[in-house]
Amino acid sequence: MGNDMIQVAGRPFSLDSTMDFGEVEGVIIQQMLNSPELFSYRSMNELRFEINLRKNIMESAQEMSVSDVAFTIFETARCNPTYWNLTSAGGFLLRQGVRPSDAILDINRNGSLYGFECATAIIIIYYQAILKNIGRSRFDSIFQNIYLYSWHTNPDLEIHYIYSKQFLPGDVVYFNNPEYHPYASWYRGLNAVELSDGTFFGHGFGIMTAEQIIEFLNTQRHPESRQSAYLENLITRISPITVQKLIASQGVRNAYKNSRIVIHHNLCSISSIQYQFFLNNY
Incomplete structure (x- = not known):
């Protein structure tokens, strides 16, 4: 059965070619086929790379959910000093001489x-x-100057967002809590990864349904609040340009790239679009 929602090299993708995909990959492809969005890939390799990336995003979210990492605000952020320098703004800067892959895995x-x-x-x-997706040696050659702070990314990791009510496994969504309690401003919202069973992982929340997340955020509103927390139509993804570049780069170190401006806004739990707004108005 062909479907025009996924195109590979300009041709409709046929579900028959998913026979060698695993169960999770099959769920992702089925949801892409059912989506109103058009997904276009230059090659089967590119489609596979993205499906794998989505699977790995979900896997990494699940791994974080069972790790001992804590949720905290920027003022009390902490990291392993073997791999990272903690900046005064609460960001983590990769130490000189450390393998980026070691630091990220740590x-x-x-x-x-x-x-x-x-x-x-x-x-x-x-x-x-x-x-x-790409292995340690390629990762280490591409992502040499990692700085972790809010939505800031290395120039080789571009993210983009779209507005849609139909999320796919591996998408990042935003639960907005516009009338959050001023004494708990970190509950202004939650960035969460959609998992393949329709639940979400949000750091500090663990794995929950959308209803459970909204119910909890509603307990963190100010007393006169009238507006419920809600799931926005905002979807954040790793951009197709980044996917294409990652497939094309065979571990050759790119010429020196200017790092991106970092906006140290000190507001926890903001959406990707809010960070983009700060960048645009810098």
Whole structure:
């Protein structure tokens, strides 16, 4: 059965070619086929890479959920000093001479040494997923100057967002709590990874249904609040351009790239679009 929602090299993708995909991959593809969105890939290799990336995003989210990492605000953020320098803003800067892959893998392994908020958690999950996709040597040559702070990313990791009510496994979504209690501003929202069974992982919350997340956020509203927390139509993803670059780069170190501006906004749990707004107005 062909379907125009997935195209590979300009041709409709046929479900028959998924025979060699695993169960989770099959769920992702089926949901892409059922989506109103068009997914276009230059090659079967590119489609496979993205399906794998989504699977690895979910896997890394699940690994974080059972690790000992803590949820905390920027003022009390902490990291393993063997691999990271903690900045005054509560960001983690990769130490000189450390393998980027070692530092990224250490976060779940030595979780009790780490505390960060939920936007930072998503970027960590993205790096972990990419590392699983491309392997350590390529990861180390591409991502040499990692700085973890909120939605800030290395120039080789571009994220983009779309507005849609139909989420796919491995998408990052945002639960907004507009009338959060001023004494618990970190409950202004939650960035969460959609898992393949329809539950979500949000750092500090664990794995829950959308209803459970909203119910909890509603307990953190100010007393006069009238508006419930809700799931936004915002979807955040690793950009297709990044996927294409990661497939194309065979571990050759790119020429020196300017690092991106970091906006140290000190607001926990903001959405990707809010961070983009700060960047655009810098």
